[in-house]
Structures are given as structure tokens and as C-alpha cells.
Amino acid sequence: MRTMVVAVVMVMLCAMMVHADVKPQRDFNLQRFAGRWYRVGLAYDSPSFVPYRDKVKASMGIITLLPNGNANLTMWDATPLGCQSKMYQYEKTSVPGQFTYFSSRHNMVKDITVVDTNYTEYALVLKHKVFNREYTQVALYGRTQSLRTPLLQKFKAFALSQGFSRESILTPPPAENCPPSGSGR
Known part of the structure; x- marks a missing residue:
């Protein structure tokens, strides 16, 4: 029994250390980061997500700067109920490239880190939360x-380095007409 407890503690410490080593983009510039982005890759290993993996479509979001240095993210996702939009308010932290936001779905604050971006082509983003157990998304x-x-390979390599299995790494197809023409495109 004691050996099992030690093993569980070691695994938890290793998982915490992996995420503690993730640093945001050096010299992150929120103004350059603002604008339209498509979520074209996702790594997520939540057991409750598994049945929906094959139904996920690429989503689109627009990041808008706020005068106080925070940002709003409006996301459009294709769901069985149609194209749904949600707005998230990302609050800046003392570290450029790291944000928090309140998830009304889970009734808790989550952390967002922009790990790597060239601003004009791609961005790798890590979302981390502690909710009954640690959950992370890349x-x-x-x-x-x-x-x-090469950018898809970079994403997959980063997700694998964060402990995700190959099966939990997705590159979903584009959503059709989401958002509907004229609403954000």
C-alpha cells in the first residue's frame, strides 16, 4: 500500500513539474496576437470528451483588445445544435502571454498560456485547470x-511532451458556415 501511495505522489509531482516548465512566448505582444484565429488542432484527454472526438470541427475565434490590457475572445463552435458563439474575457496576469478567465461551465478560473506564436501564422496555447484532477488542453x-x-508536427510534438497520447491529439476538419457568413469573418 505504501509503495502505491509513493508511486501516485511521484506521478502527480512529475505531472505538475511538466506544466510548471511551460513558459509563455518570449516578449509576448498582445496587440500582434489580436485578430482572427482558427483552432485547427486540439489535444485533450478528458474521459468525458472521448465520445465527442470524432464530431469536433475546427472553430474560429476573434481576440479583441480591451483598454485595460485584457482581451475578449469570441469563439464560434459547430455543435449538434448549430453554430454556437461564446465570449470569454481573458484577464492579463503579471506575466505577458499568460491569462486567466472564468469558466461559467465549470464555475472556476482557468489559466491560459500562449506558449509559442509567430503572430502571422500559428499559435500554440496551453489551457490548464484543476478540477477533481488536473486537466490540460493544448x-x-x-x-x-x-x-x-511542420507546424502540425510541432503541435503534435509539444502535445506529446505534455503527456498526451497520440489518440488524444486531433486536427479536426473545418466547420461549414460557422460562423455564418457575415458574423465575424
Whole structure:
């Protein structure tokens, strides 16, 4: 029993250390980061997400700067109920490239880190929360709905380095007419 407890504690410490080593984009510039992004890659291993993996479509979001230095993210997702939009308010932290936001779905604050971006083509983003257990998501965003193969490989390598299995790494197809023409495009 004691050996099992030690093993569980070691695994938890290793998982915490992996995420503690993730740093935001050096010299992150929120103004350059603002604008339209497509979520073209996702790594997520929540057991409740598994049945929906094959139904996920690429989504689109627009990041808008606020005068106080925070940002709003409006996301459009294709769901069985149609194209749904949600707005998230990202609050800046003392570290450029790291934000928090309140998830009304989970009734808690979550952390967002922009790990790597060239601003004009792609961004790797890590979302982390502690909710009954630690949950992490890695997302690949593109300024267009399709990215070069080296960028997809970079995303997959980063997700694997964060402990995701190959099966939990997705590059979903584009959503059709989401958002509807004229609403954000």
C-alpha cells in the first residue's frame, strides 16, 4: 500500500513539474496576437470528451483588445445544435502571454498560456485547470484553416511532451458556415 501511495505522489509531482516548465512566448505582444484565429488542432484527454472526438470541427475565434490590457475572445463552435458563439474575457496576469478567465461551465478560473506564436501564422496555447484532477488542453491556432505540415508536427510534438497520447491529439476538419457568413469573418 505504501509503495502505491509513493508511486501516485511521484506521478502527480512529475505531472505538475511538466506544466510548471511551460513558459509563455518570449516578449509576448498582445496587440500582434489580436485578430482572427482558427483552432485547427486540439489535444485533450478528458474521459468525458472521448465520445465527442470524432464530431469536433475546427472553430474560429476573434481576440479583441480591451483598454485595460485584457482581451475578449469570441469563439464560434459547430455543435449538434448549430453554430454556437461564446465570449470569454481573458484577464492579463503579471506575466505577458499568460491569462486567466472564468469558466461559467465549470464555475472556476482557468489559466491560459500562449506558449509559442509567430503572430502571422500559428499559435500554440496551453489551457490548464484543476478540477477533481488536473486537466490540460493544448490547442493549435492558425490565422487560416490549414497550416503547413511542420507546424502540425510541432503541435503534435509539444502535445506529446505534455503527456498526451497520440489518440488524444486531433486536427479536426473545418466547420461549414460557422460562423455564418457575415458574423465575424
